[in-house]
Amino acid sequence: MIKSLRDIPRIGEKTFRRFIEHFGGEKQALESILNGDIAAISEMEGMTEKSAISLVLEARAQNEGVGIRDFLKTDVAYEMYERINALISGFAHTDYAKSKINLYFPYPARKKDMIIKLQKEIGGIIRMAGKLDDNELSGFLSGVRPIKTNVTIPVIRDRAIIATTQEEFEAARNFPVSVQLVSEPGEAIDVARGYSHVFIGTSLAGIDFPEDIDVDFIDIKRTETWQVAPEKELAFFAKNLGSITSAISVFRIIRKHEPDFCAKIKDDEIERLALGTSKISGDSDLKGGLDNEIDRLISVYGRLNDTIAAAEKKANAEFGSLIEKSSVTVKGFDLLTAIDGSANSLFEKEIREKYNTVTASALCTISNELGMSPKEVQYLDNFFSDEVSHPIRVNPRGAEGLKNHLLRSIASRKLVLLRENARELSKLKETASVIVREVLDFDVGYTIGCFARKFSLGMPAIHDKSGIGLAGGTNIFLESPVPIDYSVGASRFNAGIGKLKDACVILLSGVNSGGKTSTLDLLAQIIILAHMGFPVPAKQCELGLVEEFFYFGKSRGTMDAGAFESTIRDFSAIAGKKNKLVLADELESITEPGASAKIISGILEELDDNNGMGVFVSHLAESILKDTTCDIRVDGIEAKGLDEHLNLIVDRNPRYNYLARSTPELIVERLARKNKDSEFYNRLLKKFK
Ligand SMILES: Nc1ncnc2c1ncn2[C@@H]1O[C@H](COP(=O)(O)OP(=O)(O)OP(=O)(O)O)[C@@H](O)[C@H]1O
CATH class of the missing domain: 1.10.150 (DNA polymerase; domain 1)
Known part of the structure; x- marks a missing residue:
């Protein structure tokens, strides 16, 4: 351990x-x-x-x-396992499931309990997967990623906690806002002026703060993050927003068909979580459209500059045209006043009236265009200076005042709403993590379910005998496989075999390209998947678990002495008492036919003596049988001739107790019929007649 x-x-x-x-x-x-x-x-x-x-x-x-290689004893066996895993992973919707699939591996017979447990679990998932509609599910499922817990936000600088004791100060430092320590109440007011929102200990309740600062009196030592920095709580949800909302959708779909799915999560938690997350945007802010007043404030702020510029332009045009039409008549004693040097006041009076009219109209336009509240309209008083100036310009400091007011109003209103949401969501953090985790784990099972659905797999029955039997077996790597029925050793499928029906060591003979290798591959797929606790590619299947699985692929051509020696050494691994299945494809090419037959018969005897199971594909069945006294059954895949397109007519199902010929003559016949003018092929064909 x-x-x-x-x-x-x-x-x-x-x-x-x-x-x-x-x-x-x-x-x-x-x-x-x-x-x-x-x-x-x-x-x-x-x-x-x-x-x-x-x-x-x-x-x-x-x-x-126990490890993978305890069961998969040869490289070819391991490669088959890897191919199967790669195929299954292709059905995963999440990277999480894709990599988790790799953690399933075939267990040896001694871990039967584990295999049976997995069979039950996976069987349940497959039944559930069968009820679900992949089109409805897959989009949401692929949006789920593991939860990111490492979430930080920058310190919120325009919000402060003002502490009056060292303990309050230490407690306040846990929150991502500015923290200030003051020694007396008056100082708190000065410090507060630097922020738009302050939190102050209840001991200072009752002090008057400037109107433009939002003040909250709180118990600093017991306050929670959602109160002072709701953005921090919401950041967790914002960072994982896609995953959480997708996981919620998956959850709802599964629950429609399987109301008991992950019963520890209550429906009402999911709905509260859905509501809370529907209010936040990806950057921990509030989504637009949730609060009319915030939307109005944001819109006023956003349109302010352009509205001011348009109002200035209009005011200047009106003012210009009024001035253009103006004249001052100086009559009678006014002439004397003008000589006095007071002509300016006469002109000013005339111009000021027009200036006031034009600026008042501009303010009206700004206020109406923007739909401003009475409180905001008050800020317009500082927009135009009392002194007549030309061109007419809004006083930048006046506009700044309104902008600051708008920003403060937005922030303060948002904070209320963010807090409400953060308070609710802070209770649902664990729920969100569990939902995402459950959905990711669901995808692991669902991946196996989709794989099973695609290939119409079925859970094999495990028995205590030595044998494997199947009906309607379909090799998952063939495009349109013809279903195969086959039985090796004891199984309920061997009733009609006749002699040697329980034989565990088989020689599989037959025509070139008849499907011998594909049959071995099918057996390999079944044995590997069954030992993983997975369903297998057969309509029906019954098998006894084995401790070890050996698969030897076809060797390419005659070997040199070194390679031959190492192959024989590889085969020595099958000696021993552990129950095992050995598949071997055309072992004969390792050396010349006579010697090969002797070696294969020796290996088969070893297997038979030790109660092992084996299927050996070979074209040397007759010679091998001559070299052994063991009860070895010979089965065969036979070609019956050529069809009208000159393709082999093959019954892919092995015939029991039947030595099928390799029928190379059919290949030669095909060549001769395809190339009617070729003397050479015809001459070869005659050799077979
Ligand atoms: N059950 C089957 N259903 C459909 N097609 C099959 C089946 N078995 C084999 N085939 C087809 O026949 C081809 C040859 O099969 P396979 O390689 O298994 O034959 P083989 O008997 O091992 O041939 P060889 O003796 O030449 O090695 C496969 O690639 C596949 O296209």
């Missing part, structure tokens, strides 16, 4: 330190490895997804006392 990271052989000192740094502690790192958290492990520096998977598998193997 692994108790420390150091118990995993692959983890040296350097990797150990990296793990601690990445996961924040040995316990967390170990948990992550044993839980198979591939995504988090592969985020580590120097770690790829592949190495993370093999590390997890190694750790698990150590923990469970």
Whole structure:
């Protein structure tokens, strides 16, 4: 049992330190490895997804006392397992499921309990997957990613907690807002002027603060994040928004068909979470359209500059045209006043009236255009200076005053709403994490379910005898496979076989391209999937579990002495008492036919003596049988001739107790019929007649 990271052989000192740094502690790192958290492990520096998977598998193997290679004893067997896994992963909707699929592997017979447990779990998921509509589900499912918990937000600088004691100060520093320590109430007012929103201890309740500062009196030592910095609480939801909302949709769809799915999460929690997350945008802000007043304020702020510019332009045009038409008549004693040097006041009076008219109209336009509230209209008083000036311009400081007021109003109103939402959502953080985790884990099972649905797989029945039998078996790597019925050893499918019906060691003979290799591959797929606790590609299947699985592929051509020696050494692994299945494809090409037949018969005898199961594809069945006294059954896949398109007519189902000929003459016949003018093919064909 692994108790420390150091118990995993692959983890040296350097990797150990990296793990601690990445996961924040040995316990967390170990948990992550044993839980198979591939995504988090592969985020580590120097770690790829592949190495993370093999590390997890190694750790698990150590923990469970069994690893992949305990069952998959040859490279060809392992490659078949990898091909199957790659095929299944292709059905995953999330990267999480894609990598998690790699953690399933075939267990040897001694882990029967585990296999049966997996069969039950996966069987349940497949039944559920069968009820779900993938078109409805897949879009949402692929939007779910593991929850990111490491969420930070920048300090909110225009909001402060004003502490009056050291303890309050220390408590306040836990929140991402400015923190100030004051020694007396008057100082608090001065400090508060630098912020648009302050939180002050209840001990200072009753002091008057300037009107333009929002003040909240709180118990600083007991306050919660949602109260002073709701943005921090909401940032978790904002950062994981896509995943959470997609997971909620998946949850709802599953629950429609399977009301008990993940019963620990109550419907009302999901609905509250859905409501809360529907209010936030990706940057922890409030979504538009939720509050009319905020939307109005934002719109006023956004249109202010343009509205002012248009009003200025209009005012200047009106003012210009009024001035153009103006004249001042100086009559009678006014002439004397004018000589006095007071002509200016006469002109000013005339111009001021027009200036006042034009600016008043401009303010009216601005206020109407923007739909301003009475409080906002008050800020317009500072827009135009009392002194007549030309061209007419809005006083920038006046406009700034209104803008600041608008921004403060937006912030203060938003804070109320953000707080309400953060308060509600802060209680649902765990719910959100669980929902996402459950949906990701669901995708792992659903991936297997989709794979099973696509290939019409069925759960095999496991019996205690030595044998494997199937009806309607379809090789998952063939495009349009013809279903195969076959039985090796004891099974309920061997009733009609006649002699040697329980034989566990078989020679499979037959025509070239008849489907011998495909049959071995099918058996390999079935044996691997069944030992993983997965459904298998057969309408019906019954099998006894084995401890080891050997698959030897076809060798390419005669071997040199070294390669031959190492192949024989590979085969020596099948000696021994452990129950096993051995598949071997045309072993004869390792050396010349006579010697090959002797070697194969020796291997088959070894297998038979040790109660092993084996299917050996060979064109040397007759010679092999001559060299052995064991009860070896010979089955055959036979070609019956050529069809009108000169394709082989083959019955893909092996015939029991039947030595099928290789029928190379059919291939020669095909060549001769396709190339009617060729003397050469005709001459060869005659040799067979
Ligand atoms: N059950 C089947 N259903 C449909 N097609 C099949 C089936 N079995 C085999 N085939 C087709 O026949 C082709 C040849 O099959 P396979 O390689 O298994 O034959 P073989 O008997 O091992 O041939 P050889 O003796 O030349 O190695 C396959 O690629 C596939 O296209």
